[in-house]
Amino acid sequence: MTITDWQSWQMLLQIARCGSLNKAAESLNLSQPTLSRQLQLLEMRLGQSLFDRSTQGMTLTHFGESLIESCEKMEQIAQGIERQVSGQDQSLTGRVRLSVNELVAQYYLPEILPAFMAQNPELSVEVVASNQATSLDKRDADVAIRMFAPQQQDLVARRLGEVSLGFFASKAYLDQYGVPDCPEALLKHRLLGYDRDKQLEQGSAQLGWPLKNEDFLLRTDFQPLHLELARYDGGILISHKTLAARFELLALDVGLTLPALPVYLCCHRDVQHNRRIRLLMDFLAEHLTLTD
Amino acid sequence: MTITDWQSWQMLLQIARCGSLNKAAESLNLSQPTLSRQLQLLEMRLGQSLFDRSTQGMTLTHFGESLIESCEKMEQIAQGIERQVSGQDQSLTGRVRLSVNELVAQYYLPEILPAFMAQNPELSVEVVASNQATSLDKRDADVAIRMFAPQQQDLVARRLGEVSLGFFASKAYLDQYGVPDCPEALLKHRLLGYDRDKQLEQGSAQLGWPLKNEDFLLRTDFQPLHLELARYDGGILISHKTLAARFELLALDVGLTLPALPVYLCCHRDVQHNRRIRLLMDFLAEHLTLTD
DNA sequence: CATAGGTTATTCATTTTCGTATATTGGCAG
DNA sequence: CTGCCAATATACGAAAATGAATAACCTATG
Incomplete structure (x- = not known):
């Protein structure tokens, strides 16, 4: 009926x-x-x-x-x-979708993914680059690298360590505008901040030093732009120590220790035993040089 | 995805x-x-x-x-x-499916349904006649008349009363084979029983007088056949007092009081407020002369 | 007030899907 | 062993669903 x-x-x-x-x-x-x-x-x-x-x-x-x-x-x-279907498909052909933020996509994946693809020629990797946490529930992605503790139920997460954060700027910028040595001095500088992303606001509030997104002069949620701006002497940014070092940005000591960001590798419980997904996760866990 | x-x-x-x-x-x-x-x-x-x-x-x-x-x-x-859809469809056109056993379909519905159809010319009634309890869950039927207490969850039931049962036979049969006056004598007669239907076995077991379907000489699950056989002097049957009276079958007193069957009018909770279904249920509750 | 941008509904040639008829296979009974 | 029955798969003409293009409509905006 x-x-x-x-x-x-x-x-x-x-x-x-x-x-x-x-x-x-x-x-x-x-x-x-x-x-x-x-x-x-x-x-x-x-x-x-x-x-x-x-x-x-x-x-x-x-x-x-x-x-x-x-x-x-x-x-x-x-x-x-x-x-369930994709979890049971144990063949090593087909695709795996990896969700990362743009920063990881831009600066961390390129140097390691080719090796993975060489090891698994039948496997195609799709990278979803977004600062929005894409849904592992809806299978928008199979695996995700996250910089925050996973909130969703039914996720399996592996903690990979953490990335240290700090304030950085290019030598040319500091030569021209001076080197701030306290939080108050920092605020007078050209800070690179976020647009709608609230993570920084929340983090700084926890630190007892509440920053508003509006305090920053140049705002974008697209994190690679921060780094590139800083490289071109665009101002002071908050970023990963390892990344800053790579671009020869100088660390500033303003008397503040920024909290480190945890790094998690996540997938949905239903697909955790899938061979392809396992393979990618193991590879990432081993080769990802995100943590210091 | x-x-x-x-x-x-x-x-x-x-x-x-x-x-x-x-x-x-x-x-x-x-x-x-x-x-x-x-x-x-x-x-x-x-x-x-x-x-x-x-x-x-x-x-x-x-x-x-x-x-x-x-x-x-x-x-x-x-x-x-x-x-939910059919529950919210409050129009008085369309169909209502009524599930009853064959006995009710044959002997009780014909005399009352025409009146209902005259009152509601836009409504078509489909009768599902089966001794299997059709599923109200799956919407195999909208309304059901049942001779047992509803077991399914989510059903709404109205108790309409109960039908008295008894042993009956035609005058010609009794003239020829004699009138039994105790359970033991009954067993020597030509009893009309069931094939796969276990209701009678269970009922008689409760009565402390366990009967097996195999004890009966003429077996069918198709209840109208019982009555028609009895009318044609086929033997002794268990049936409704009112029905037996209608066919001028004689009641036998063998010193046993058979348990009465409850009569329930059921529908699924989801459709209980549907106008069409309500209408049919109210009509049945009022006009059905099943109970004594 | 007019225009631009977005909405749903309609038209019609095209593509896709469907169902009839048929082929083919494998078990089961006599 | 042989014929029968019921099962799935295949071929092809017919029917139905589809999508590009268009119409018709309303709202927001300058």
């Missing part, structure tokens, strides 16, 4: 999420007209409408809203199945 | 259940070749096979087996959605 196929509920959920047929269609690899018609069909079969249409997009009706929760449950299970 | 659509899992589950593409295709309203190809596609996308093929049918591989549990969970949620 089944009225509809399960795909309809997947559609419903995705349209509700995206708020428009266009975006939902894209996320489902369909065209907008297709989705429009399929939704009409579904509503016809149900005998009532799921969305109110407007030129702003689709908004759920009460009826539609009442079904969303169950659709979300279905989605979670479906995602679990997919993780 | 979704590999497959949800429909694939529905397929997988149904094929696993049915054990063959043919039956699964029928239950999904598809053709066997279609299902065959879709399954091939799915297995290709997953990179491993889900079933072992033979001319006996399809049997799950270990891999396939490992996914079934999740598919079942998805199915439960999907069924919940469908109940």
Whole structure:
């Protein structure tokens, strides 16, 4: 006595999420007209409408809203199945998706990944570079290198150590603007800070020296830009000791010890025994020179 | 990062259940070749096979087996959605499915259902007549009349009373074979009993007078046949007092009081407020003359 | 007030998918 | 051993779903 196929509920959920047929269609690899018609069909079969249409997009009706929760449950299970599938695929061909922030992608991976690819010629590695923590739940990635303790349930994490942070600047910059030797002096300098990323604000607050993102003159969340700016004498940045050393930036002693960032290698519990994923994680754990 | 659509899992589950593409295709309203190809596609996308093929049918591989549990969970949620949908559909058009055993379908419904249909011309009633308790969970039926206390969770039941049972036979039969007046005498008669149905065995065991289905000479689970056989002087049966009276069968006093059967009107909690279903239940509760 | 940008619905040629019919295989009963 | 039955896989014409293009519409913005 089944009225509809399960795909309809997947559609419903995705349209509700995206708020428009266009975006939902894209996320489902369909065209907008297709989705429009399929939704009409579904509503016809149900005998009532799921969305109110407007030129702003689709908004759920009460009826539609009442079904969303169950659709979300279905989605979670479906995602679990997919993780299970990829977890059981023990072949050494195919892809592994690695999620890292841009800094790691730019400065740490390039020197080690070629060796991994040489060792495993059938394996392709996809790197998702973003400062947003991508979801291991939804299998947006298989493995992630994180600079914070994993919060999600169902994750398996290996602590790789920690990276020391410090204030750094180029010699040319310091020659021109002077060397600050206390926190107050630091604030008068051209500091490279973050835009929407709150990690620094939270960290400095813990240190008893609350900094606001607005205190910084040059702001971006794209961390490689910090380093490159500093290399071109753009100002003072907070960064990894090892990275700063590599670019011949000079460490500043302003009487503050910045907390070190922990480094975690994470994957979802469901895929932890997958051979490909294991392989990549082991390789990263061994070769990653993030920690001092 | 979704590999497959949800429909694939529905397929997988149904094929696993049915054990063959043919039956699964029928239950999904598809053709066997279609299902065959879709399954091939799915297995290709997953990179491993889900079933072992033979001319006996399809049997799950270990891999396939490992996914079934999740598919079942998805199915439960999907069924919940469908109940929710039909629960919220308050129109008075469409269908209501009523599950009853054959006895009720044959002898109690015909005299009252026409009135209901006259009152609600837009409503179509589908009667599922079976002595197997059809699933209200899976929406094989919306409403059920049951002669036993509902066991499933999530069911809403209204007790309508109970039907008295007794031993009966036609006058002609008794004239020919004599009137038994004790349990032992009863056993020498031509008793009409059940085939696979265990209800009578259990009931008589409770009564301290354990009967086996094998004790009866004419066995069928199709209850209307009992009555019709008795009308044609086929033997002694256990049946409802009201029904026996209607066919002018004579009650036998063998010194045993059979336990009465409770009568319940059930529906799933999710649809209990549905207007159509409510209507039918109210009607049945009022007009059903099952109880004495 | 007009324009730009976004939305959903519709049209129609095209592609894809589907189902009928058929081939092929393997077990089972007489 | 042989014929029968039920199973899956394959071929091909028919039907259905698809997507590019377009229409029609509303909102925000200058």
